[in-house]
Amino acid sequence: MGNLLLLTALLILAVDAQDDCTFKNKQLRKKEDLYNECLDEGYKSSIVGCAATGGESDLSKREKKRCRKVEEDLILCDWSCVVNGDWGEFGEWSECSAACGGGTQTRKRSCDDPQPAEGGAQCEGDEGETRVCNVDPCPPRLPSWPEDFKWSNAGVPDGYTCMRVLEFAEPKDHTWEDNFFCWKNGLADPGLRWSMAGEIAGQKCVQITEAADPDTWTDNYICLPLDTPYNFKWSSAGPLEGLKCIQWLEPADPDTWNDNYLCHEKLEGPDVTAFLPSWPDEFKWSNAGVPDGYTCMRVLEFAEPKDHTWEDNFFCWKNGLADPGLRWSMAGEIEGQKCVQITEAADPDTWTDNYICLPLDTPYDLKWSSAGPLEGLECIQWLEPADPDTWDDNYLCHSWWHQDPSLKTVNGAWTHFGKWSECSASCGTGTQSRKRSCENPSPLHGGAGCEGDEEETQACNTKPCPVRLPSWPEDFKWSSAGVPDGYTCMRVLEFAEPKEHTWEDNFFCWKNGLADPGLRWSMAGEIAGQKCVQITEAADPHTWTDNYICLPLKSPYDLKWSSAGPIEGLECIQWLETSDPDTWDDNYLCHGTFEGPEIVNHLPDWPEDFKWSNAGVPDGYTCMRVLEFAEPKEHTWEDNFFCWMDGMPDPGLRWSMAGAIEGQKCVQITEAADPHTWTDNYICLPLDTPYDFKWSSAGPLKDLECIQWLEPADPDTWDDNYLCFETMEF
Structure with missing residues (x-):
């Protein structure tokens, strides 16, 4: 019921809002910032379009009241929350522009989740996105005979893929290691495989012989799948009549390798309509x-003992599919191909030069492991139980792959993000993250993984951390030569000192960026309502009897003074003024070692936490004394104070009767009608203070919140003087 009454009241306030709005642009922007902070802290808004982002339990009753007051002011100005645009979900992908060989497809999204409103920003990024699709190569044709084939006795020719033709029994000077039978790149693999160990089971083979060569040319074969369209013939006595023949010439072999030919009738290579085998x-x-229904690559190592039975080991693919182009080598990588080494470190039988090789343009990217399956890949075990040399943990691996579009690809999609993690910092801006999983659904059958990041991060707890008070002694410093760089200071002054003693540039300082420790200097005795330590030098005749450093009563500091050297057991900072001949060389301000605590409260709000008093320090307040030595005693300026509520961090206000304090932001306090030297009086604050005071000696300043400085005992028009500032809530 209370919320309903509040909403009703707010809506009534909204009527004729523009006419009732009295705030200037700067003030309105300030209120907008304050209201956004309220929303960040969980304030439940009554303004349409505004949403809380935190839990309202974060707000105290006082803070809720403050937020409600700001909300009422904004409603009077017909204000509403800016709504920045955000993207909706992407639509479906368009049809791929090509069935194979690489096409593109697109999808779009709209800036409507939500749409930008009230001057909110448009969505960032692109409306559409494009990806490549159907990247698998289009099925090519088989090589035509003879124009697409070639013999080479000098390595792999440019533009060709080859079957290596090797005979281990040949002497090295016969140079058979660089002999190849080849076909043009870009065509389907014709499935030729070379054997130095007889016919390969389950294939159609033609024997390659040279009777005049004594080097065991009796068990060499070219083998092809049973369903191959090729039907080769071999001749070691010249070309065969009626066929197209390609000479196999090795001039370095003296054993009549000059009349050997591989022959075939002219053949136009047919298109390959079958797909490559899926992995x-x-x-x-x-x-x-060889298993029934399969064509195979024989896997052989001549060095293995016969009882290890490697002569019947095969790696196979289903019949009726395009040849994947796998070739086995016991003599290192095959030139011009992409090879993966097949090793077993525990096997002593020369498993160091064995490879599976494929054409360079193969879509397969095989990986080998002799230590179990590879994570994230699909692996096939190579098991030879008759070999005792640990052939039980060897795997050939590849990611899931297919070329057949009938195998339905399932692209991955994200789940919703989970909850945000705990913020990495309680203040001063930390980060938090949340994750999602690519399992809604998971990608299957080579489907695309999810696009985008699994994890996202955002800033959190962006409010500045509570500053700490300066630690003693490392954060404090004495200076007899002005304000040191990087420090804020209390000026230490004694009007009675001769000018040549140079006390006008003496300061006691603390590092910038820390909370104000609340030190204030007095040349007129202790400041009422504060805890003070007297600063004396008995040898100095210039009235060092009424000088004090004063601090708030609840200050954690407990300073001690010595004009006779450091105090034993304490950490002391020397106050040295070399220009003063009156023994200012043994004076020290001391304190126990002290770690400055954090300040958890906020600075005093303006104007409600500040107060003027012309009758001493009010109960419950800590004060800056406002004094002008030139005023007659009957004007009673000795009991004038400008104050802030106890228990709050020190706002850093310091009074000066001697001009602006160096290194601080100062506002002059003047009264032209007062003849008593109100020309050099200032309130000064640290440079990084959030306060920006304005002074008026002619009544309150328009559009600002002002506190009157009234001294009725002073006849010189101290009835229209005000210290002003815009509303400031922390």
């Missing part, structure tokens, strides 16, 4: 010969 579904390892 891992259409591949298989076998240690017991």
Whole structure:
């Protein structure tokens, strides 16, 4: 019921709001900032479009009252929350522009979640996005015979992929290690595989012989899948009549390798309509010969003992598919191909030069492991139980891959973000994060992973940390040569000192950026309502009898003074003035070692936490004494104070009867009608103070909150003097 009455009242206030709004732009912006802070702290708004972002339990009764007052002022000005635009969800991807070989598709989103309103910002970033699709190569054709094939006895020719033709029994000077039978790049793999160990089971093979060569040319074969369209013929006695033949010439071999030909009738390479085998579904390892329904690459190591049974080991793919182009090598990588080494460190039988090789443009990217499956990949075990040399943890791995569009791809999508983590800092701006998972659904069958980041981060607890008071002694400093860089200071002055003693540039200071310790200097005895320590030098004749440092009663500091050297057991800072001949070389301000505590309360609000008094220190307040030595005693300026509520951090106000204090922000306090030297009096504050006071000796200043400085005992028109500032709430 209370909230309803409040909302009703606010709506009534909103009528003719523009006419009732009396705030200037600067004041209105200030109120907007204050109201946004209220929302950040969980204030439940009654203004349409404004939403709290925190829990209202964070607000005290006083803070809620403050927020409600600011809200009423804003409603009078017909104010509403700015709504920045944010993107809605992306729509569906468009159809891919190509069925294979790489196309593109697009999708769009709208700036409507929410739409920008009340001058809010448009969405950042692009309305649409594009991605590549159907990147798998289009199925090519098989090489035509003879124009797409080539023999080379000098390595792999440019623009070709090759089957290596090798015979270990040949002498090295016969140079068979650089002999290749090749086909043009970009065509489908014809499936030719070389064997130095007889026919490969389950394939159609043609024997390659040279009777005149004594180096075991009796067990060498070219083998192809059973369903190959090729039907090769071999001749070691010149070209075969009626066929198209390609010479296999090795001039470095003296054993009549000058009349050997591989022949075939002219053949136009047919298009390959079958897809490459999908990984891992259409591949298989076998240690017991060629499985039914499969074509295989034989996996052989001549150095293995016969009882290890490697002669019947095969890596296979289903029949009827395009040839994946896998070739086995026991003699290192095959030139011009992409190879993965097959190793087993625990096997002593030369498993150092064995490789699976594929054409450079293969879509496969195989990985080998001799220590179990690789995380994140799909792995097929290569198991040979007859080999005792740990062939039980070897795997060939690859990510899930397919070329067949009938295997439905499932792209990943994100879950909703979880809850924000705890903020990394309680103040001064920390960070917090939240995560989501790519499992709504998870990507399947080579589907795309989720786009974007799994985790997002935002700033939190952006309010400045409570500052701490200066620690003793490391944060304090004496200076007899003006204000040191990086410090805020209390000026230490004695009007009775001769000018040549240079006390006008003496300061006791603390580091910038720390809370004000509340030290105030007095040349007129103790300041009422404060705890003071007398600063004396008995050898100095210039009235060092009424000088004090004073602090608020609840100050944690307990200063001690010595004019006879450091005090034993305390940490002391020397007050040295070398220009003063009156023994100012053994004076020290002392205190126990002290770690400055944090200030948890906020600075006094203006104007409600400040007060003027012409009758001494009011109960419950700490004060800056306002004094002018030139005023007659009957004008009673000795009991005038400008004060702030006890228990709050010190606002850092300091009074000066001797001009502006160096290194501080000062406002002059004047009364032109008063003849008693009101020309050099100032209130000074640290440079980083949030207060920006204005003085008036002619009544309150318009649009500011003003506190009267009234001294009825002074006849010189001290009835229209005001210290002013805009409303300030911390």
